[in-house]
């Protein structure tokens with residue numbers, strides 16, 4: 001039976017056939033192609049960075065791309081995962097809490113993704129079990145193959161239909177050989193069989209070891225890792241060798257010989273300084289055209305469009321590599337040893353830095369031992385301070401001390417979510433005289449609960465999934481810093497992930513004492529942005545602005561922070577105020593967008 005006959009006969013459950021491939025309505029086979037990224041040897045190879053960079057090269061050529069990450073774990077989403085173990089929980093506009101790789105895709109592709117772009121084993125099995133309970137398997141025993149794998153293929157094809165993508169990029173979590181991810185690889189093997197030749201391109205990322213005692217690169221682990229993939233019935237088309245240094249020709253030859261992959265498609269992908277360099281590394285090595293040829297997409301690409309997109313990207317890279325100024329920004333955080341927990345913040349600071357010709361040096365500050373007596377010494381030399389999101393008691397008082405210091409000493413400050421809440425507490429205590437002000441998260445029985453559980457969230461407390469999540473509109477108050485930062489528009493939109501909020505009963509007191517709530521939820525008394533006048537830059541938001549910062553479109557609140565830090569670090573330059581600097585950058589990025597849109 002060829003794959004056409006197979007597809008014609010397998011759509012439904014029946015006693016007649018062993019095949020089971022549910023198909024979404026409107027799916028046209030051959031319309032969408034798939035690139036599948038798997039990792040071998042070790043985890044942490046940067047599959048998401050690789051996949052998003054390759055997807056970007058195809059997107060630049062006018063192809064519509066849609067990424068999806070398949071996670072092996074049984075959690076329904078990443079909401080309950082500890083960022084210390086798994087990296088930050090990234091929130092999509094539709095409220096999905098997902099793996100940080102989705103942030104990488106959004107930044108690289110400048111796309112807003114949805115829950116369709118993120119699948120976990122928990123979601124896949126839930127769907128299978130729901131179908132079982134509804135009798136949809138018609139008396140069959142429900143099996144990993146074909147039912148669970150069928151569900152995976154269904155998810156991928158649904159994404160293809162919904163996104164109308166030319167190419168779906170499938171990143172399989174973990175490493176080949178993990179039990180929990182094996183059924184994903186099997187599903188993709190089946191998909192390739194059903195879709196037919198030139199429809200699915202498998203890319204294996206592997207690792208070439210270079211033990212210091214030997215001083216030479218060894219390919220055995222890479223060979224074995226790929227063999228493992230081949231044992232599962234998958235022949236990779238492309239191999240990307242991660243390594244500390246460029247992989248030698250000899251090692252590439254060995255890998256090619258053992259894996260049936262032509263040498264021209266065994267690439268070196270060694271470490272580099274910035275992830276934003278990866279697309280150019282892949283482009284120079286010719287990955288993009290290998291994929292285009294393998295998937296027979298030559299007729300769909302637009303090289304004129306690519307030239308323009310690539311120029312813009314190269315301009316960003318040129319600027320990134322020649323930053324003239326340097327600012328030091330302190331970031332307070334509990335997970336200070338794990339940079340992945342603050343990935344979006346690091347990127348947002350970098351994006352803003354590039355647009356302000358400034359290298360942002362982040363100084364990580366553990367606040368557990370900071371108090372009013374030592375805060376000046378701990379924060380010495382900073383040009384700005386950022387207090388990020390967080391949960392729980394640890395280090396909270398230290399953060400409040402840092403914010404008090406920034407407020408009184410004109411240090412530029414940006415508070416994000418928990419940082420915004422701590423700024424409210426600091427102000428309530430030290431300016432409004434509410435000495436006992438606190439958050440009910442830190443002190444459940446506090447006498448002055450300036451931050452407490454949202455009225456709307458109280459109703460669902462204890463049921464799980466009780467956070468206020470996803471993209472929300474924010475009404476901006478005219479003539480405030482926030483209003484100027486966002487281009488003097490009446491509204492903006494940011495992503496949220498919180499349970500607590502400024503208690504509405506304190507809004508009056510805080511405002512009367514000089515705190516300006518410049519961003520509010522449209523129809524509820526939810527304070528979303530605060531700022532202080534008579535300070536070079538003191539701003540906070542209940543949202544997570546870092547999650548919508550993009551390389552070519554830096555997030556305005558971050559631009560404001562870096563601009564204010566630069567102004568403090570280089571007084572001799574007589575720089576504009578931070579809001580004016582942000583307005584200028586907003587105009588420039590809009591202009592650039594318009595010029596490329598009009599001319600493509």
Ligand code: GLN
Nearest residue numbers: 389390417418498499500
């Ligand atoms: N813990 C706070 C809340 O739930 C802040 C959350 C956060 O910083 N993401 O509201």
